[in-house]
Amino acid sequence: MLRLPSIRFTLKTDAMQSMLRNFINGRWETGATTGASENPSDLGSPVAEYARADARQTQQAIRAASDGAATWAHTTPQRRADALDFVGSEILARKDELGELLAREEGKTLPEAVGEAARAGQIFKFFAGEALRISGEKMASVRPDIDVEVTREPVGVVGIIAPWNFPLAIPAWKIAPALAYGNAVVFKPAELVSACGWALAEILSRAGLPAGVFNLVNGSGRQVGQALLDSPLVDAISFTGSEATGAQVLQRTSARGAKVQLEMGGKNPLVVLADADLDRAVECAVNGAFFSTGQRCTASSRIIVERRIHGDFLGRLLERMKQLKVGPALARGIDIGPVASRPQLEQNQAWLEIARQEGAEHITGGQLVECESKGYFMSPALFLAAPEHRVAREEIFGPVAALLVADGYEHALALANDTKYGLCAGVCTSSLKHATHFKRHAQAGMVMVNLPTAGVDYHVPFGGRKASSHGPREQGRHAAEFYTTVKTAYTYA
Ligand code: TXE
Numbered sequence: 008m009l010r011l012p013s014i015r016f017t018l019k020t021d022a023m024q025s026m027l028r029n030f031i032n033g034r035w036e037t038g039a040t041t042g043a044s045e046n047p048s049d050l051g052s053p054v055a056e057y058a059r060a061d062a063r064q065t066q067q068a069i070r071a072a073s074d075g076a077a078t079w080a081h082t083t084p085q086r087r088a089d090a091l092d093f094v095g096s097e098i099l100a101r102k103d104e105l106g107e108l109l110a111r112e113e114g115k116t117l118p119e120a121v122g123e124a125a126r127a128g129q130i131f132k133f134f135a136g137e138a139l140r141i142s143g144e145k146m147a148s149v150r151p152d153i154d155v156e157v158t159r160e161p162v163g164v165v166g167i168i169a170p171w172n173f174p175l176a177i178p179a180w181k182i183a184p185a186l187a188y189g190n191a192v193v194f195k196p197a198e199l200v201s202a203c204g205w206a207l208a209e210i211l212s213r214a215g216l217p218a219g220v221f222n223l224v225n226g227s228g229r230q231v232g233q234a235l236l237d238s239p240l241v242d243a244i245s246f247t248g249s250e251a252t253g254a255q256v257l258q259r260t261s262a263r264g265a266k267v268q269l270e271m272g273g274k275n276p277l278v279v280l281a282d283a284d285l286d287r288a289v290e291c292a293v294n295g296a297f298f299s300t301g302q303r304c305t306a307s308s309r310i311i312v313e314r315r316i317h318g319d320f321l322g323r324l325l326e327r328m329k330q331l332k333v334g335p336a337l338a339r340g341i342d343i344g345p346v347a348s349r350p351q352l353e354q355n356q357a358w359l360e361i362a363r364q365e366g367a368e369h370i371t372g373g374q375l376v377e378c379e380s381k382g383y384f385m386s387p388a389l390f391l392a393a394p395e396h397r398v399a400r401e402e403i404f405g406p407v408a409a410l411l412v413a414d415g416y417e418h419a420l421a422l423a424n425d426t427k428y429g430l431c432a433g434v435c436t437s438s439l440k441h442a443t444h445f446k447r448h449a450q451a452g453m454v455m456v457n458l459p460t461a462g463v464d465y466h467v468p469f470g471g472r473k474a475s476s477h478g479p480r481e482q483g484r485h486a487a488e489f490y491t492t493v494k495t496a497y498t499y500a
Contacts (some may be wrong), residue, residue, distance in 0.1 A: 031064065043056050116336055121135040123173060293331070
């Protein structure tokens with residue numbers, strides 16, 4: 008029987024002495040080069056040194072996955088369920104420790120990071136159950152004496168390319184269904200969060216999976232990522248990241264006919280109507296726009312307010328923003344942790360300049376914040392923008408929000424839909440009529456009423472429309488669409 012280990016990770020103290028290795032074909036392997044992940048709250052204390060794989064080592068992992076895929080595809084659902092349940096149980100039991108690692112490496116505040124770790128555990132538990140619930144259909148043929156069966160089978164080898172902003176939850180919502188439905192996995196985390204990727208892999212390495220069924224390859228997008236995209240042995244790619252990289256992923260995988268699923272950017276609107284509970288609307292705006300340092304694809308980066316209440320709403324929003332504390336991710340009472348990396352901070356600062364140059368009115372924030380430790384701290388920024396300003400149109404992926412003014416509900420809805428993206432849309436209103444209309448007409452994969460645009464459940468579909476997403480939805484039972492292929496069998500008897 009599988010047992011929860013009593014040992015704790017020693018990452019906090021031993022990080023720089025023991026290099027985090029890749030997991031290939033059931034063994035921990037050193038890489039072609041090494042890299043170090045930093046702590047954006049404290050640049051003086053790097054989090055971990057890790058082995059970086061190259062294209063050759065990635066191909067080894069892919070071959071191992073390809074060899075392991077057939078075995079795993081034919082294991083019993085019980086065995087798959089047990090393995091995923093083990094991983095979920097251990098993550099949940101160690102959510103504080105994993106959350107602390109996440110906070111140190113990615114920069115989310117500790118409560119947010121522990122919440123994300125717990126979420127990752129719940130996702131594994133959910134898919135442990137799904138492994139037992141894979142169902143098919145049996146029906147009569149339109150021809151006599153023939154039965155028809157429709158069943159789901161694994162796709163084969165799945166390449167998972169993950170971003171840095173949810174270093175436990177996003178890999179979990181890709182790896183768990185891939186394994187639950189009988190696929191072998193090659194997982195490439197974002198380099199910024201290699202230690203989180205390693206921590207997840209370390210737990211998976213003890214879950215009783217046959218060698219080769221799960222592989223971790225840390226390394227660059229150019230080497231590891233592209234080797235995954237180009238290998239004929241990789242049957243499907245699940246990617247979350249930027250639109251630009253997503254476009255390359257689509258081009259290369261489509262060229263060789265692989266299955267592909269992309270989750271990319273968002274410029275999610277939060278509409279605040281005159282009849283809204285303004286205190287709640289302010290909380291939705293602050294949470295959606297600035298929590299997790301605005302580094303969420305579901306962030307409410309466009310706040311669209313009805314003109315009648317614009318002054319009142321803005322006053323309350325500014326009051327609330329004044330209370331937000333920016334600081335090191337592990338410090339107590341912090342609302343907003345650091346930006347995840349130097350390039351990301353520089354990009355955010357460049358966006359402030361673009362917004363000013365284009366004529367958006369800078370209302371508050373955006374300053375670099377000094378804390379006891381040296382890190383990438385920045386105060387949340389707010390602009391009063393026009394719909395054509397880039398700050399109101401393009402994904403910034405930082406604590407920067409654009410406020411737009413609308414003349415009534417119809418105008419607010421039109422502004423909300425005036426974007427190339429379609430991940431999430433929110434409305435704050437007390438009118439059932441407007442809430443219902445908004446749910447029906449918002450051009451987004453997810454709609455929120457009196458809730459922040461960020462913050463979703465793990466047992467229902469996640470994903471968007473237009474430039475935000477491509478391919479089947481992630482999470483919940485809908486994940487089966489991507490991680491399985493359907494077979495129709497006819498029997499004459
Ligand atoms: O993303 P990339 P980055 C956006 C956000 C952010 C920007 C850049 O605006 O500022 O993207 O972030 C791998 N072939 N989002 O550079 O490059 C890469 O190693 C195969 C929004 O981190 O898209 C990483 O594992 N793989 C997004 C993953 O792709 C490649 C979340 C994502 O990296 C590759 C993250 C290649 N050629 C960033 N190049 C959201 N909306 O959720 C890179 N990768």
